[in-house]
Amino acid sequence: MHNAKTAIFYFSGTGNTEIIAKQFAERLRSKGQDVDLFRVEDIFKGTRSVEYEAYDLIGIGHPVLGFGASGFVERFAEGLPDCNGTPVFVFKTASSPHYINNGASNTVLRSLRGKGYNPFHNSILAMPCNFYIKYDDRLNKQLYQAAQRKVELFAEEIENRTLRNLPIHPVLERVLRTVYYCEEHQGGKYFAKGLRTTDACTLCLKCVRNCPTSNISSGVEGIVFSQNCLLCMRCVYSCPQKAIQATRLKASVVDPYTGGPKLHKLMKDSANDGRFVTPKSKGYYKHFIKYLEE
Template identity: 30%
Template sequence: MKQQAVIFYFSGTGNTWWVSEELSHQLTGRGLKTKAYSIEKISQKEAVALMEQSDLAGFGYPIHGSDLPRPMVEFIESLPDNANKNGFVFCTQWLWSGDGAAVGASFLQKRGFNVLWGDHFLMPNNVTVSVIRLPYTNSLTRLEKVRNRAGRRIKRFAARIVEGKPFRHGFNYGAYLLGSMQRVPYRRVYHKLLNDIAVDSKTCIDCGDCVRLCPTGNLFYQNGDIMTRGNCALCLRCYNFCPVAAIKHMDRPHRHSRGEPYRGPVENFDPFILAE
């Protein structure tokens, strides 16, 4: 029987979606039939069934402070703990995470996965909020350059998986120490960051996109107003894809002088392919 693989990914603003699709394409082209699924679009039961049909399972997520986004942690923890399956893990990041893939592997090992491959892919920065002054861009030329560079690395990663040559980038003590320098303070302040999003009712055009796109149901309608529950995933999907930039972060509206919010790794990216 021909081997096949499945990829489960969480993506806030499309970067991890793009890497997952590219990786599926590369693996399939090398004879390992692979399909990628957004964890927001499948139930736990479907995920378990897909895993049972596959010889290999992959997991992808964006790095948040050298850590996994909460939806990915919850997804992994919802899986049975007796996977007994080879796996691969990858993260997307703007700049650096230290041991970003190894953190995911540590969660997966507890569910019985033998993680033989892990890698990090540099993708555009999606942190565009006013309080954090990191550079970001929607320039198509820049996005193409970043995609090309990531694409080459994805090809090498796919080749190693298909050849059965274990490769685990950043699975060492040095990377762990560097990752911890960011992850430990991040985990300490994390719970204070879950209610930083709000909708500016003066700018809002009431399209409801943020409510439908939110992966955790943090944004919801109450008596015609959009409210928050305080369980934000920090993915910045609502912030970046609001058509009129009506989402405030820490009570500050988007600073247009710094450029428009990040709209995903490809032109006209539709965030609804990740959710609903």
């Protein structure tokens, strides 16, 4: 397929999904497709408009947040105009390729089918963890290298309209959906109530500008955090002065976080051989073996 016009819509909390979205765009362009990239938050905020009917292929990317796609991305899918069979590929990034993350896009997929779209390719890519678990930087590099290989494979499948599904037991999906709902709607509010700025804050307002849900504002007393929080962690990790601290769920903050934009620096580190998980790995990291070998 050549000269097709493709739109890739994505939400990225701390940068992992954005990196993958850009790599999908690069690979599809190399195959002759005209690709436009859209951040979902820009569409919600009205800073970009979209003529959906102009596209022959649509991609939707999101991080896995608490076993789900986030209400943010789900609302985007619900708001898409009806169509007549436009093919869609969906990709997600997660700290683990484990089976329990397979259903994270299912609500989005159901919305797409209900509106007449044809979601044919559903994939997951493991990337550095930004929540609770600090991965060894050798693993972070290893996962990113694997993701690059898989994007190349997936782009070929997408070009050829090859079907790819991620099965999950419906009972498990319902249980995980409940966990996801509680984390986003209750955990996010709890976390946001505990966000504070330190004296290192320079009021650069980067957090205000970059919060996807406009949850952060500037007031008389400085930076104000409301409760419309996705737990995406963007504000914490992207603050130039590291001046945003979590006083609730402190352990959820990975320090230092070397994923997202910092992966480019990690890839240039010749002292990091990117060999953390091996065929002999045990415990938690054992489940990465099959994923990395595929």
